[in-house]
Amino acid sequence: MSGVKSRRELYSEATKAALLEEATALFAEHGYAGTSLEQVAAASQVTRGAVYHHFAGKQALFEAVLEAQEKLAMEEIASAAAGATDPWESALLGLDAFLDKCCDPAYGRLVWQEGPTALGWHRWRECEQEYAYGVVERFVRGLIEAGYWRAAESVDTTVRFAFWMLGGAGMALTETPEADRPRVRDEWSQLIRRTLSGLRSQ
Numbered sequence: 001m002s003g004v005k006s007r008r009e010l011y012s013e014a015t016k017a018a019l020l021e022e023a024t025a026l027f028a029e030h031g032y033a034g035t036s037l038e039q040v041a042a043a044s045q046v047t048r049g050a051v052y053h054h055f056a057g058k059q060a061l062f063e064a065v066l067e068a069q070e071k072l073a074m075e076e077i078a079s080a081a082a083g084a085t086d087p088w089e090s091a092l093l094g095l096d097a098f099l100d101k102c103c104d105p106a107y108g109r110l111v112w113q114e115g116p117t118a119l120g121w122h123r124w125r126e127c128e129q130e131y132a133y134g135v136v137e138r139f140v141r142g143l144i145e146a147g148y149w150r151a152a153e154s155v156d157t158t159v160r161f162a163f164w165m166l167g168g169a170g171m172a173l174t175e176t177p178e179a180d181r182p183r184v185r186d187e188w189s190q191l192i193r194r195t196l197s198g199l200r201s202q
Contacts, residue, residue, distance in 0.1 A: 016054045018044045024065050028106035032062055032118040062118045063127070069110050070131035073101050077135060087142040092193070094139060098166060099173070099189055103181045108174035112167075128167070136163045150201045158199075165192060 005013075022043035026035045037058050041048045055061040080097035081090040102108050115124045137159045143149045149158070169188040176184045 012054075015044070015046055015050060019046070019051060019054060019061070020065060020068060023061050024068070024106065024110070027062060027065055027114060028109050031109070032058075032114045037061070059118060062114070063123075066110060066115055066119070066124075066127060067131070069107055070127065073098075073107060073111075074131050074135050076101060081139070087139075087146040088148050091139045091143060091196070094135070095166075095189065095192060095196075099169060099185050102170040102173040103185055105178060108170065112171045112174040129163075132166070133159070133163050136166065147201060149199050165195065 019040060023035070023040045026039055026043060030039075035058075037048055037051050040061065041051050044051075051061070055064065077094050077097045081094035083093050084090040102112075111128075115127070118124075119127065140149070140159045140162055141155065144155065144158075169192065172188060173181055173184060
């Protein structure tokens with residue numbers, strides 16, 4: 001079979017990409033409640049029917065936007081962490097990349113503010129665990145296997161502790177006025193680094 005896509009398939013993919021791009025901008029600016037499918041359709045220069053062709057409704061569209069944001073963020077964090085071969089240094093590079101990402105106004109609002117409202121607490125948490133939780137778990141297991149952290153506590157409990165600590169930083173940065181974010185980011189960075197160091201094996 002030929003791997004060449006038809007013009008219809010290419011148009012469909014381009015339409016979906018445009019919908020996601022415009023929806024991302026609108027949700028980030030106006031929030032989930034303040035954005036309608038009609039606005040997304042108009043910004044994408046398509047009909048409302050075209051929106052429903054790709055997404056079951058506004059919640060499904062937002063979920064796709066959120067997943068795209070998280071996938072990109074996790075890729076950026078993994079790429080930053082790959083700059084070091086030592087698990088400890090890798091984790092700190094990943095931490096810096098995560099905090100930098102949380103300072104981005106669009107990412108912060110979409111993930112930490114609009115996500116729980118749009119999807120509901122349980123579905124939002126499932127989405128976070130699918131992306132961010134897995135990355136945190138890899139870092140934690142890497143530190144334990146390298147001997148930096150003692151494995152006396154449950155690994156799952158340690159992962160959850162780290163996950164929610166980082167989530168607290170993400171929420172705090174999102175709620176901080178943009179002009180103050182660099183200072184608050186550095187404060188969280190120092191607190192988290194001290195916490196991570198406190199868990200190191202003696």
